[in-house]
Amino acid sequence: MDQSIVIKYQIKPKSHTDEKSLAQAMEQFRLACNYISQYIFEHDFERSQTKLNNKLYHPIRDKFGLKAQMAQSAIRCTVARYKTVKTQLARHPFCYDTGKKDENGKPIWKSIPRDLNWLGKPVFFHRPQLDLQRGRDWSYQKDNQISLNTLQKKRIIADLIEPKGFKQYLDGTWKLGLAKVLKVGQKWYLHISATKTFSDYQKGQSQHVVGIDRGLHFLTTSYDEKGQTAFYSGKKVMQIRRKYKRLRAQLQSKGTKSAKRKLKKIGQRENRWMTDVNHQLSKTLVDKYGSNTLFVLEDLTGVRFATEQHDKDYRYEDVSWAFYQLEQFLTYKAHLNHSEVVKVAANYTSQRCPKCGRINKANRDHHKHLYTCDKCGYSTNDDRIGAINIQLLGTRYISGNDQPRFVKTTDSE
Structure with missing residues (x-):
C-alpha cells in the first residue's frame, strides 16, 4: 500500500530577480491551466493525458512559454482538478422535495447523482501556482537549499526556512515527487508530495x-x-x-x-x-x-x-x-x-x-x-x-x- 502526504515548507528566493522569475512562471502556468480547462470543458470533459498531450502540448508551449515538463505538469494538474470536482459532485447529489409526505407527515426528499455535466462553466484557476517535477524541474541541494526551474534558462536557488524534519524524507524510504510553488501574501511556499510503501493492513x-x-x-x-x-x-x-x-x-x-x-x-x-x-x-x-x-x-x-x-x-x-x-x-x-x-x-x-x-x-x-x-x-x-x-x-x-x-x-x- 502506497501512502502519499504533502510536506509544506516556506522558502526564500535569493534575490528580487528570482522572485520576479518565479512569479512570472506561476502566472503563465495558471493561464495554461485555464486554457486546458476550457478545452476539457468544450470537449465532453476529455481527461485522457495522452489525447490532451497530442492536442495541447505544442500550443501550450508556444502560447505560454512553458518548458517541456511544465507543459506536461499543467495538463496533469488540470486533469487532477477535474477528477477532484467529479468526486465532490458525486459526494453531494442534488436533493429536492418531491412534494409528497411519508406516514409521519414529513416531506419525502429524492436525490439525483451529479457528474461533470452539471458544471455550467469550466473549472477556473484563480491563484498563481507552479508545478515542478523532481529531477526535471526541482532538486534538493546541500545546506537546505532548493533548485527550481522557471521560464528562464538558468535555475534559481531558494533557501528552506526552518526545514524541521525534512531530512527524514531523504532516508530512501520516501519517494519525493511533484513540488508546488505558492505565494501567500509576501511569503513563498513549497508543497512537496512524498510517497512511502507500507505493508497492507491485515x-x-x-x-x-x-x-x-x-x-x-x-x-x-x-x-x-x-x-x-x-x-x-x-x-x-x-x-x-x-x-x-x-x-x-x-x-x-x-x-x-x-x-x-x-x-x-x-x-x-x-x-x-x-x-x-x-x-x-x-x-x-x-x-x-x-x-x-x-x-x-x-x-x-x-x-x-x-x-x-x-x-x-x-x-x-x-x-x-x-x-x-x-x-x-x-x-x-x-x-x-x-x-x-x-x-x-x-x-x-x-x-x-x-x-x-x-x-x-x-x-x-x-x-x-x-x-x-x-x-x-x-x-x-x-x-x-x-x-x-x-x-x-x-x-x-x-x-x-x-x-x-x-x-x-x-x-x-
Missing part, C-alpha cells in the same frame, strides 16, 4: 477496534473493544463558528469593497482554523489508540444533512462542518501508524439498542442527546449509542463480514 493484526461517531454536539465519540468511551466536545467549535457568522453578517450588510475583501480573508481564516481542528482531532485519535488499530466510521457518502430540520438561526454552523476532511486526515495518519480506517453502512446506527437489538427511531431524543430503549430500558448518550453500534460493525468486519450492516426485521421492532 484484519488479524488488529489489537483495537474503535467505532467513531461524528457529530456536532460532540465532533467525535469513540468506543473501543474494552467498553471505553471518549468524547471530543464541539461546544467551543460551535461558539467560534457563530462568531464568524455574526462577523460575516455585519460585513455583508455594509457591502463596500473593503468589506468584501475582509469577507474573503475571514472565509480563508475560518477554513484554516477548521482544518487545524480536524488535524488535531485525527492526531489525538491515532495517538490515543496506537498502532494496529482499526478505526470504524460510518459511510456518509450521499447522506444529506436535512437543513430544514435545523433552527434557521443556527443552520449554517450546524450543517457545514468538514466531516469528510476529518475522515481523510484520520485515514492517512492511521496508515502512517500501521493502522487502518474502514467505512461501514450508516443504517440504524443511531436507532439501534446495543443491548437488546431493538431498532426504534423514536427512542432517540435529539434535544436531550439521550437514547432510551422502550423495550429493555437501556439508556445512554445518543452519540455513544452510535459509536457502540459502529464498533460492533467493525467487530463483524474483523470476523469476516466485508460489508456489515444493521437490518430492521420483525425481531428488532
